[in-house]
Amino acid sequence: MNTSDPIPADRFGPPEKTHIRLGFVALSDVAPLAAARLLDLGRRHGLTLELCRQPSWAAVRDKLLSGEIDAAHALYGLVYGVQLGIGGPQADMAVLMVLNRNGGAVTLSNALAEVYRATGSLKEAFSSLGRPPVLAQTFPTGTHAMWLYYWLAANGVHPLRDIESVVIPPPRMVDALAEDQLDGFCCGEPWHALAEARGAGSTVVLTSGIWPDHPEKALASRRDFVALHPNTSRALIRTMLEACRWLDEPGHRAEIAPLLAAPDLVNAPRELIEPRLTGAYDQARFPDALPVSFFDGGKVNYPRASDGLWFMTQYRRWGLLGRPGDDDAVAEAVNQTALYREAAALAGVELPDEYRRDVLCDGRAWDGEAPRLYLDGFDLRA
Template identity: 35%
Template structure:
């Protein structure tokens, strides 16, 4: 008999492992049945986990850490037991900003974080107003690092505004924000609606950045019940399936469904293939490694970086933040759950060459 497990998600492409686990039956193969419950904000999703409405949820990678640091008014302590996706976010500028950047000679190459940031800063008329989906997100941390490293006084020179991902295009069209950093497909939907242009993928700033994690209550992670291990394994299998290029067409059709992301499958294909349409004029660029679902381990060094960045920005004690952040990323639990898979061997990643444990480089890729 399968055990039902309610799991929350937000309609984004990086919810793919959850959707695929259900649609391809990886959950049932582990003796569980995921019941996907859609949420329309990250705060709502966090609270669904904290107050026991769902067992687990797709979460922004800093959310469990922010909760541990007492940020955002969260309830119960949370833990990250798997990485669902790396990268997958895009920086999109309004049509008016894009026009000014083109006049100044920017080529929108998608691969040079320094050139893109300098061109964006040069267009600023006062503080840059940039939308992100949640205050404690890698979207926000990447923006603060990227633009401050190029000379924009941050946070003073940035007006970071929280906008739900499906509403980013409307906020750009209304002139409420100059740009946004958001998970796909919502940057591409701004292009589809003629109100924005894609400027830079997050992978051009930090390749392999942990974007979404599987979040659970910390007390559930401490107990390590069999159904949590089964959930981790089911999502690992889904990530491996997604990593196979031959799965892409089927994956796009699954994700496009009305119960999931509800956008055209061809828009989803852009993110999964990295072949992005960057403007309403039809200009296209390749962004290799735009999103990845196979690097699954929650890593202590990533958690430390996030915790230290939040502490530095918000005036918290860095040593305490470092310790609290490390405790939220459950690497050992993750490894023990996957050890039951025949032939499984953990990936021993090194930090990307653009990351040295403190700061990210803005050297063009290649």
């Protein structure tokens, strides 16, 4: 681990913009934004924060692009989809930091989950339907789509040919599953907990079981916002680092759960939010469950450019991104590592290693220094 070089606090001036509108979608991992508001953590950095709930990730995208919100709790893959022009209108985007790792899942209908557990074969479970299963994710280039596709492919199911993939906002997933409009879905919590509580479905895999400690939500903005408001952006990173650190301290997730349950945030029962937010999974089903992580000594939050490269390998794998390009240059422009390093130094937060090396659920090793080699190794692809 490398410690951030200390930077004098007076090196940077006051925030250029002090009132910040932050977009989000109703998910438990909006907890850093909720904690920042609860504790008024922006005040010491000259910021006031307004949380702006959005009905869908497409709405988050559109309001970021229009300037109606300044920054957002956003799907990592949403940022890259917009940057590349494959997730809506193209715009130059910025990942300021990572807000959390883990925290999502795949839930199937009870009938499908029963066959899957009995046979150990996802293909056999889907065959029992007599038609392609309808599986929902939350944004075409988002994290949930990529986790779902990766898990399906690891189980021998082609995500572009063997299923019908649809986009639904997370809060609508459970109703759609209960009404037999869906056979399963991938998104964040607490919607999997709610599906089980309503008897609508059963969680079969956690996203941490697809890629352990995967990057999930990012603090995102347009890149011109960062260029025009560097001090504001730096102050916002510091504020969110403090919120993430607070959430990882004992007892604080249980403390934030009632706030998350409020109608203007997640609007779901506390008793469904709190267990999976605190890592209380069914150990019989998920003995290796990794809880959602917000800080972990700063290991969570560094916006590695190589994390962006992982998403681009998957876009190329599934034919979402076909044109040649300098993927390294794109990732280095999107991920604001220099700005983050400055903010982390001021906050006394350590920097993790620049590259990650992980083994995913298909047994393939991801090496952030060798994305092309990783991409070339996939047999199942578009």
